[in-house]
Amino acid sequence: MAKRRFQMDPRIKRELMGQRRLLMLGLICTGLSAALYGSSMGLIRRLLKDLEKIGQTRALEDFDAMKISTVLIIGVFVLRYFFTRGQTYYLAEAVARLTNGLRQRLLNKLLKLPVTYFNEKRAGSIQSVLTNDVNVFQSAVQILRDSIEAPLKAVVALILIIFIQWQMALITFLMIPIMGIIIQRNAKKMRIAQKQVQVDLAEVGAVTQEVLQGVRVVKAFGAEDQVNRDYGRLLHTSLKSQLRSALLVARLRPLVELLGAVGLCAAILIGGWLALSGNMTVSDMAALAFALDAINQGFRGISNLSSTYSSVQGAADRIYSEILDVPLPPEHTGRQTLEAINGLIEFRDVSFVYPDGTWALRNVSFSIQPGTSLALVGPSGAGKSTIADLLQRFYEPTSGSILLDGTDIKHLDVAWLRSQIGVVPQQTFLFAGGIDENLRLGTPDASDEQLTKALQMAHAEDFSREFRDRNVPVLGERGVRLSGGQMQRIAIARALVRDPSILLLDEATSALDAESEKAVTAALQEVMETRTTMFIAHRLTTAARADSILFLKRGEVIEQGSHSELMAKNGQYSLLFKAFSDGLLEDNLG
Ligand SMILES: Nc1ncnc2c1ncn2[C@@H]1O[C@H](COP(=O)(O)OP(=O)(O)OP(=O)(O)O)[C@@H](O)[C@H]1O
Numbered sequence: 287m288a289k290r291r292f293q294m295d296p297r298i299k300r301e302l303m304g305q306r307r308l309l310m311l312g313l314i315c316t317g318l319s320a321a322l323y324g325s326s327m328g329l330i331r332r333l334l335k336d337l338e339k340i341g342q343t344r345a346l347e348d349f350d351a352m353k354i355s356t357v358l359i360i361g362v363f364v365l366r367y368f369f370t371r372g373q374t375y376y377l378a379e380a381v382a383r384l385t386n387g388l389r390q391r392l393l394n395k396l397l398k399l400p401v402t403y404f405n406e407k408r409a410g411s412i413q414s415v416l417t418n419d420v421n422v423f424q425s426a427v428q429i430l431r432d433s434i435e436a437p438l439k440a441v442v443a444l445i446l447i448i449f450i451q452w453q454m455a456l457i458t459f460l461m462i463p464i465m466g467i468i469i470q471r472n473a474k475k476m477r478i479a480q481k482q483v484q485v486d487l488a489e490v491g492a493v494t495q496e497v498l499q500g501v502r503v504v505k506a507f508g509a510e511d512q513v514n515r516d517y518g519r520l521l522h523t524s525l526k527s528q529l530r531s532a533l534l535v536a537r538l539r540p541l542v543e544l545l546g547a548v549g550l551c552a553a554i555l556i557g558g559w560l561a562l563s564g565n566m567t568v569s570d571m572a573a574l575a576f577a578l579d580a581i582n583q584g585f586r587g588i589s590n591l592s593s594t595y596s597s598v599q600g601a602a603d604r605i606y607s608e609i610l611d612v613p614l615p616p617e618h619t620g621r622q623t624l625e626a627i628n629g630l631i632e633f634r635d636v637s638f639v640y641p642d643g644t645w646a647l648r649n650v651s652f653s654i655q656p657g658t659s660l661a662l663v664g665p666s667g668a669g670k671s672t673i674a675d676l677l678q679r680f681y682e683p684t685s686g687s688i689l690l691d692g693t694d695i696k697h698l699d700v701a702w703l704r705s706q707i708g709v710v711p712q713q714t715f716l717f718a719g720g721i722d723e724n725l726r727l728g729t730p731d732a733s734d735e736q737l738t739k740a741l742q743m744a745h746a747e748d749f750s751r752e753f754r755d756r757n758v759p760v761l762g763e764r765g766v767r768l769s770g771g772q773m774q775r776i777a778i779a780r781a782l783v784r785d786p787s788i789l790l791l792d793e794a795t796s797a798l799d800a801e802s803e804k805a806v807t808a809a810l811q812e813v814m815e816t817r818t819t820m821f822i823a824h825r826l827t828t829a830a831r832a833d834s835i836l837f838l839k840r841g842e843v844i845e846q847g848s849h850s851e852l853m854a855k856n857g858q859y860s861l862l863f864k865a866f867s868d869g870l871l872e873d874n875l876g
């Protein structure tokens with residue numbers, strides 16, 4: 287039988303072991319419930335025997351015997367009620383706890399994975415692992431139940447048959463290896479097919495998410511039909527893989543049933559032949575029919591088992607290979623923290639190559655004195671955001687070093703380092719909670735006054751006051767709709783709540799209209815006075831306000847110095863600056 291060669295994947299086993307208490311309870315109930323089912327067959331046989339007897343004797347005592355049998359049968363089913371209830375509930379609880387625990391671990395792992403992982407993966411496909419694959423994985427519990435219930439039912443039924451008529455048990459024994467071979471041969475195909483189903487579903491999930499996120503772009507480009515068509519093609523691919531897997535199930539199940547029916551009929555014929563010689567009564571015959579059906583059910587359970595196992599295996603493969611088994615980058619070893627930081631930042635000969643081989647920075651050196659500001663300017667792709675990412679240790683420099691107050695940041699505790707830096711990213715991202723919740727990201731203990739102060743500094747207090755009072759969510763169905771500029775000011779306030787000694791602004795004023803830009807710039811000017819600030823600016827007029835400017839091109843520093851120094855130098859920066867002051871160029875390098 288397939289069982290002998292069957293080895294449960296250790297990863298699935300480990301997950302199941304996590305819920306062993308509930309599973310044990312559930313499985314004990316399963317076992318008892320199946321055993322009771324078996325004994326009810328024996329009782330039914332007895333009842334039929336009583337009935338047969340009454341037919342012959344027409345005696346009242348025999349009717350009493352029948353009453354007892356009936357009460358016993360009801361008793362068995364009442365008991366079974368409790369065990370089946372326990373089985374259903376405990377196993378459902380095990381499933382719920384297993385999936386919740388798994389999802390928690392998956393998210394936890396995802397949060398530990400480096401930024402590079404997310405550069406390479408599509409959000410929707412990761413999400414599909416947490417939804418689709420985890421949902422499929424939970425059937426592992428069902429497998430466990432079926433692998434106890436189905437064989438147990440079959441064994442109990444078999445004992446009953448041996449008890450009634452051993453010759454007939456032989457037929458059943460004959461059927462077992464045949465069924466086993468058929469099931470086994472199907473299992474491998476099934477696993478491959480199921481894995482494909484999950485892969486295709488992930489693709490559909492990823493595209494769905496991207497379409498929803500990019501719905502404005504799709505509409506703006508009138509690409510609805512095109513997107514719809516592509517989606518249809520994808521669904522078709524997914525449909526085909528689902529059908530392939532369905533066909534395998536569809537073939538197996540009726541085949542097992544057919545074999546079962548053949549066995550049943552053969553057994554009944556033999557029964558008839560035995561009855562001819564007076565060795566078989568009608569009640570035995572009926573009990574046999576019950577027992578053979580139970581064996582059949584057992585086989586059906588085992589055949590389901592193999593296909594369910596294949597899909598669980600496929601899901602486990604994806605859960606582990608896509609997320610849980612992804613190696614973590616070497617642990618950030620730095621544990622050091624600095625007492626009071628001045629905010630001296632130095633880049634020494636820093637080069638950086640992205641994992642895909644793109645050279646983003648070549649021998650970049652500069653320093654920012656405490657409390658001063660540095661503007662990074664340069665055309666798109668020059669490496670500005672990469673510098674910001676390196677400072678936050680999203681990546682480690684390929685060569686060279688970055689120092690904070692003279693200490694190489696690779697020796698510093700990453701969480702501590704990041705807590706010292708207030709970041710306003712290029713793309714504003716707010717979470718779906720209220721404004722206060724967003725402001726408390728990373729500083730959950732910040733007081734209301736701290737929040738108000740940060741909002742004031744970001745010139746966001748006026749428009750946000752009402753929303754804060756009513757605690758309206760920022761996004762979502764009944765949330766406030768903030769303008770791009772308002773969101774950006776909330777993002778600036780969020781960076782200020784922690785009162786960071788270093789500010790990192792990636793195009794912090796890009797989404798603002800002239801009026802609020804002035805306000806925000808003035809505000810930033812205030813907060814920048816006491817902090818070391820690195821900001822990325824596309825507009826040269828913004829850059830000109832910085833204490834010094836780093837002009838980058840294709841990852842290399844072309845010029846650096848203060849605005850007046852660079853103007854005096856008559857180099858590339860001054861040419862560009864003059865060109866746009868004369869109105870020849872737009873004030874924008876991006
Ligand atoms: N995740 C990545 N993987 C590989 N290469 C990348 C990645 N991110 C950026 N690059 C490359 O690194 C270089 C620098 O990119 P970076 O994002 O730092 O430019 P930037 O100066 O911030 O540009 P922009 O002004 O458009 O924001 C570019 O050539 C870019 O193609």
Ligand SMILES: [Mg+2]
Pocket residue numbers: 670671672712
């Ligand atoms: Mg950038």
